[in-house]
Amino acid sequence: MPHSESSSFADRLATAVSRTNSVTCVGLDPRLEQLPASIRQMADSGAPDAKAAAYSQFCREIIDVVKDRVPIVKPQAAFFEQLGPAGMISLGEVIRYAHQSGLMVITDAKRNDIGSTATAYAQAYLGVEDASPWGSDSLTVSPYLGRDSLEPFVDVCDQRAAGVFVLVKTSNPGGGLLQDRVTDEQTVYERVADLVSELNQDRIGASGYGPVGAVVGATYPEQLAQMRAAMPHSWILIPGFGAQGGSADDVLAGFDPKGSGAIVNNSRNLIFAYQREPFAEKYGESRWQDAVSDATDQMNQVLLQRFSR
Numbered sequence: 001m002p003h004s005e006s007s008s009f010a011d012r013l014a015t016a017v018s019r020t021n022s023v024t025c026v027g028l029d030p031r032l033e034q035l036p037a038s039i040r041q042m043a044d045s046g047a048p049d050a051k052a053a054a055y056s057q058f059c060r061e062i063i064d065v066v067k068d069r070v071p072i073v074k075p076q077a078a079f080f081e082q083l084g085p086a087g088m089i090s091l092g093e094v095i096r097y098a099h100q101s102g103l104m105v106i107t108d109a110k111r112n113d114i115g116s117t118a119t120a121y122a123q124a125y126l127g128v129e130d131a132s133p134w135g136s137d138s139l140t141v142s143p144y145l146g147r148d149s150l151e152p153f154v155d156v157c158d159q160r161a162a163g164v165f166v167l168v169k170t171s172n173p174g175g176g177l178l179q180d181r182v183t184d185e186q187t188v189y190e191r192v193a194d195l196v197s198e199l200n201q202d203r204i205g206a207s208g209y210g211p212v213g214a215v216v217g218a219t220y221p222e223q224l225a226q227m228r229a230a231m232p233h234s235w236i237l238i239p240g241f242g243a244q245g246g247s248a249d250d251v252l253a254g255f256d257p258k259g260s261g262a263i264v265n266n267s268r269n270l271i272f273a274y275q276r277e278p279f280a281e282k283y284g285e286s287r288w289q290d291a292v293s294d295a296t297d298q299m300n301q302v303l304l305q306r307f308s309r
């Protein structure tokens, strides 16, 4: 179990990337209508607990396919939360199964609140499984409430060798409305990047990285390059690859000169690969797991090729 190890989140991630020779993060975003029929039929009754069981089954099968291919998975809490309590139990099962399978886990829940409440979020999502219902290696968090809202997460990261990814420059087209605002001659996302670096100070591990990471979208390659330079000791989680239009060329600038320091998330285009070409034709719905494995191998390959140039 990852948290019983003594090494930091950042160092464990560096080791997992080296071991798998992959910087791919597989996003676990189960959407009922896109599940393969063999699993979707588990939810035919329409009851939330039946849907939650289908989500667990789907995510577990994906984990079986990708566990030796990638270092980390990212369950998206929203899809589980929408099913109510049964969905949240399923989320816990998926996180545990990923850990048992040797994968690291980022729970994407974009949590935060005033400091005292933030501590409760950190206790819920970061850390050992008997102390945290959804004990993950790391959690996505919002910076909007300021430094004192992030510090409790960093404290829990220190105690439990966990990590956080702070939303810096998100992949969505509308993110710039607030993030690109200029104040004191800096954009808001640049100020957030400074805060990430400040929080990481004195926490850098052997890998050269600390527990406070950043989310920067593949859909903004210029800003990604700028953010790599601004946060040299922060892991960057890069969403927006694939379905949102980000390409391998776009994400390159998120990595350090050694090809480390970033992981690239892909959710829909990997987990539902059986629905798109060339995988649909090659495997069809009945071999959806083969489509996931082929699509994941191709993504790994395409990213590795960029580094070997």
Ligand SMILES: O=c1ccn([C@@H]2O[C@H](COP(=O)(O)O)[C@@H](O)[C@H]2O)c(=O)[nH]1
Binding pocket: 027, 029, 076, 108, 169, 170, 171, 172, 215, 216, 217, 239, 240, 241, 242, 243, 244, 265, 266, 267, 268, 269
């Ligand atoms: O800026 C952000 C932050 C988070 N996300 C999340 O990542 C995945 C992306 O899914 P795809 O299917 O690969 O588009 C999803 O869970 C988002 O909520 C993001 O896209 N952008």
